Amino acid sequence: MAKKLMKGSEAIGEAAIQAGCRYFFGYPITPQNEIPEYMSRRLPKEGGCFLQAESEVAAINMVYGAAGAGARVMTSSSSPGISLKQEGISYIACAELPCVIVNMMRVGPGLGGILPAQGDYFQATKGGGHGDYHLVVLAPSTVQEAADMVMEGFDIADTYRIPVMILGDGMIGQIMEPVEFKVHQKRQVPEKTWAATGWSDKSRPRAIINSLYIEAEQMKAVSERLLARYAQITEKETKVEEFMMDDAQYCIAAYGTTARIAKSAVVKARQMGIKAGLIRPITIWPFPSEAFAKAAEQVKAFLTVEMSTGQMVEDVRLAVAGKKPVYFKGTLGGFVPTTQDMVNELVKLTEGRE
Amino acid sequence: MLHQIISAGFGGQGVLLLGQLIAYAGLKEEKNVSWLPSYGPEMRGGTANCCVVVSDEEVGSPVVTEADVVVVMNRPSFEKYENNVVPGGKLFVNSSLIDLRSNRTDIEVYYVPANHIADELGNGRVANMVMLGAVLKKTHIVSPKTAIECLAASFGERKAHLIPINEQALEKGAEVVR
Numbered sequence: 001m002a003k004k005l006m007k008g009s010e011a012i013g014e015a016a017i018q019a020g021c022r023y024f025f026g027y028p029i030t031p032q033n034e035i036p037e038y039m040s041r042r043l044p045k046e047g048g049c050f051l052q053a054e055s056e057v058a059a060i061n062m063v064y065g066a067a068g069a070g071a072r073v074m075t076s077s078s079s080p081g082i083s084l085k086q087e088g089i090s091y092i093a094c095a096e097l098p099c100v101i102v103n104m105m106r107v108g109p110g111l112g113g114i115l116p117a118q119g120d121y122f123q124a125t126k127g128g129g130h131g132d133y134h135l136v137v138l139a140p141s142t143v144q145e146a147a148d149m150v151m152e153g154f155d156i157a158d159t160y161r162i163p164v165m166i167l168g169d170g171m172i173g174q175i176m177e178p179v180e181f182k183v184h185q186k187r188q189v190p191e192k193t194w195a196a197t198g199w200s201d202k203s204r205p206r207a208i209i210n211s212l213y214i215e216a217e218q219m220k221a222v223s224e225r226l227l228a229r230y231a232q233i234t235e236k237e238t239k240v241e242e243f244m245m246d247d248a249q250y251c252i253a254a255y256g257t258t259a260r261i262a263k264s265a266v267v268k269a270r271q272m273g274i275k276a277g278l279i280r281p282i283t284i285w286p287f288p289s290e291a292f293a294k295a296a297e298q299v300k301a302f303l304t305v306e307m308s309t310g311q312m313v314e315d316v317r318l319a320v321a322g323k324k325p326v327y328f329k330g331t332l333g334g335f336v337p338t339t340q341d342m343v344n345e346l347v348k349l350t351e352g353r354e
Numbered sequence: 355m356l357h358q359i360i361s362a363g364f365g366g367q368g369v370l371l372l373g374q375l376i377a378y379a380g381l382k383e384e385k386n387v388s389w390l391p392s393y394g395p396e397m398r399g400g401t402a403n404c405c406v407v408v409s410d411e412e413v414g415s416p417v418v419t420e421a422d423v424v425v426v427m428n429r430p431s432f433e434k435y436e437n438n439v440v441p442g443g444k445l446f447v448n449s450s451l452i453d454l455r456s457n458r459t460d461i462e463v464y465y466v467p468a469n470h471i472a473d474e475l476g477n478g479r480v481a482n483m484v485m486l487g488a489v490l491k492k493t494h495i496v497s498p499k500t501a502i503e504c505l506a507a508s509f510g511e512r513k514a515h516l517i518p519i520n521e522q523a524l525e526k527g528a529e530v531v532r
Contacts, residue, residue, distance in 0.1 A: 005374075005381050005389070175416055176374070176389040178381050264414030338419045 003178040008143045011179045013038030015150035022048030023073040025062035030114040031170035032104035035076040056081045060088030067097035068209035070195025076102035090129030094211035098157030102166045104173040107334040115334020116170035121311035125285040136164045137285040139255040143177035158189035171257045240288035241280040248277025253304040253316045265342035292319035302326040355410045357495045358418040362403035363427025368482030373404035378504035379496035380408040388416040480523035487527025
């Protein structure tokens, strides 16, 4: 299939449809309105249902319902809207249901602004809602990757009965880049025998979708099941990209939009004679700790760059475990770091300043 | 080959489309491209800009701060982006609306009376295409022919009658900087 120039948000919509998503529930918020707009245009033609809910809370609970009935379902929003969805996300995680949730992060806290940011890392990877749970969180750095991740995300969700979050930012949502919708190599996903699809013939045990467990033993069993699944996901689904790390002495750690800019910075730094490299977590939960632990044996220092006050840097420090210094450079307010910003930071590290 | 372009003006001047056409044409000519708009509450009369990267290599940063080509369609954009042109780069100024001259001696500056030319052609809205004509003539980022093909594809049949005037605008823009 030929490459098309598409906005990130539209590519996400198209990828979802091609992955078999036929239900979308959402509530508008900048900078991701092109996702619901795209779905509203396409889903009716595909025999699906697009519904603009009365609120984010309603939308996520519609996702809960559709997922419980075994449908491939998606919702999307941006930071403040994702906060509103957290209760529902926690319920969906507890009820062990698959779905895809897109967060095109904007700057916060509060209603914040509409410019890109990465301030929802903690929320996305450490829970967000209440209780002991995780989402699988995929962080695209290009439009192509965003499209691929949506398709893969539905498969991961179905395989492990877990909500999957695509964590982009305003820039990934708005940028236009060439994208190719590859014929999706679908995984063998288990049949949804647990789905509540009717019980008229009583040929199987009743399917009950629930997130309320009053009995301690029952609740404990759910948590243990989730825990085992998280271990399995960590083992099988952790993804990371290493860029020019072979002989690197200084390692940038960055994800999403920031990581692609970091690639330019690494190339530029190397032209100046600085042996820089990049480790880019592709899954930010599960976090690719091993890649950082391994790099800690090799590099002199790490530089984590985020569009936040410093969130992923904590996971980098945990992985590096004090073996090497881990510095941080953040941009705030919706500013996107430039290649030169990062090069300047690398130069400071080589001169032993920080 | 790596081109980093900023196109800026006020909403309604077609600065986003100008950038998009370079990106579409770049893709058609099998380059790596990215198009990043400033987004938000922009509307007609507000400011608008976009960053375009056309490259043989994978596009790293889509945010352009060191541009080799800057197009400014109005005075606030001139003041904001004049210094984003790298030494040796090119600045294209819509002299119909900008009465300033650049003081920089380390870049090439082209003054294109885009609105006047567009008005003479009979449609003020093709001023962006006049500018694009000048840009493509001086930079060869993509061929004007590919740009027109991409415009025709995005216009579709309903607006096909507007293609000739857009084509003329491209040619006139190229003539000004010849």
